[in-house]
Amino acid sequence: MLGQLARRRLGLLLFLHGEQRISNGLNGVSFNQTHRHTQSSFNTRSPISTMSLWPFSFQPRDFSLPNSSWSPEMCKAYDHYNALCDTDTENGEEKKRGPWKKLPSYNRSIKYATGGIHLSKLIQAKARLFTRSVKEQGATFEYVVFVNEEEKSCVCVFQAGRLLEGAPGHVHGGAIATMIDTVTGSLAGCLSGPIMTANLNIDYRSPMPLGSVVLIHCALDRIERRKTFITCKVTSTDESKLYTEATALFVSISVGHLFGTRN
């Protein structure tokens, strides 16, 4: 029973994370609490066959694409890393440009899963990913993650909106922690497969003004059996100012972990 159920759920969850990773097997799929990125875009690659079971015609929105709320500083940082991405698919052709990949980012699971009726029994239908749950552009978390698999690192460009306030005029420590969890988890998921956050250790070095655009740099420290250790620092876009430093530990999980079917 575990096997049958787990395989079905595995299929659903794999699909959440994009077709490229399905063809690669488990490697690169993350069940991390923090992100719902994929390593390839629904917009630029042909969908796999299960996509046809999705009953609606619209494409899911990739929240990590530029929008009108992005400041010039945000756009500049995005353009910088986007120009280093591995392929250019704008004209239907793929050309190698660099070692980076932009991760698309969606706000829910169920839209992108086959077998939605089954999944809806497990997940509240109105649930939304925390970092993408406010519709107003620019109000909360505007961010995009780029991964460099060769260097086992990633960088996130993050613009902190007006609803993330902690101390007057500054970003809430919990909002910064949320982004650190999200970005370190994205990298850990890419490198180690299905994972969950086990520890976050965050040093707040300097208060971050609301509206700031910052870079969140993450790198693999080491992998020890089921444990993946990531280091992280948050800086200004010119990297002259250090806002936050952190380490994160993720533990690889079995597919049934979240659904109570693990042994």
Add this chain to the structure above:
Amino acid sequence: MLGQLARRRLGLLLFLHGEQRISNGLNGVSFNQTHRHTQSSFNTRSPISTMSLWPFSFQPRDFSLPNSSWSPEMCKAYDHYNALCDTDTENGEEKKRGPWKKLPSYNRSIKYATGGIHLSKLIQAKARLFTRSVKEQGATFEYVVFVNEEEKSCVCVFQAGRLLEGAPGHVHGGAIATMIDTVTGSLAGCLSGPIMTANLNIDYRSPMPLGSVVLIHCALDRIERRKTFITCKVTSTDESKLYTEATALFVSISVGHLFGTRN
């Protein structure tokens, strides 16, 4: 110049945190990144004279009072701690009942400050406290904090809404970190005055299902000069299940710290 400006700002910020703490001086006022509670309620006590400068007639909403989104489990836990609070003011009389105090919680600073025009130059007018920024009741963070000053501890009753999702069906690690920062910061602010978060070290022991009601228990570990160390654990309401453990370090700050007027 620093003195004049700092005193004016100090007045504004003190007011954010309620009239009781103004009469007590700095002790108990927090500039922590995470919370905007007071130790006394605008709804139950007569306002101080500066309140008359506030040009609107409505009272600020205390977000930590029960609402229709609260589950029976949430209401039961609230009732339990509310019954232990120090004074009963429902009939206009104050009767000692126990060592606990409920902290009210607002979603912005400027509404409760005199000199709003001045303050609005420093703070984006549309900024809102991260944990209270979504209007829909029950969608994100529903919580109430009770402090026990005698025991130097506090407890928060927290209900996790549908927009806080991380892994499918479970609460985002960043949302849990946000609540830990908020509640540990509330206690540190009560005990040490103006503080900011310096470190959060969070161990995620078990995934927390969306919709859960949990207790966040915090206690003072120690105070060393400018450093206040708080311990924290997140459990089910019957305390049988441990979700998360954490330590937090807060550093006392000068009044001008956030506004760049410190030496």
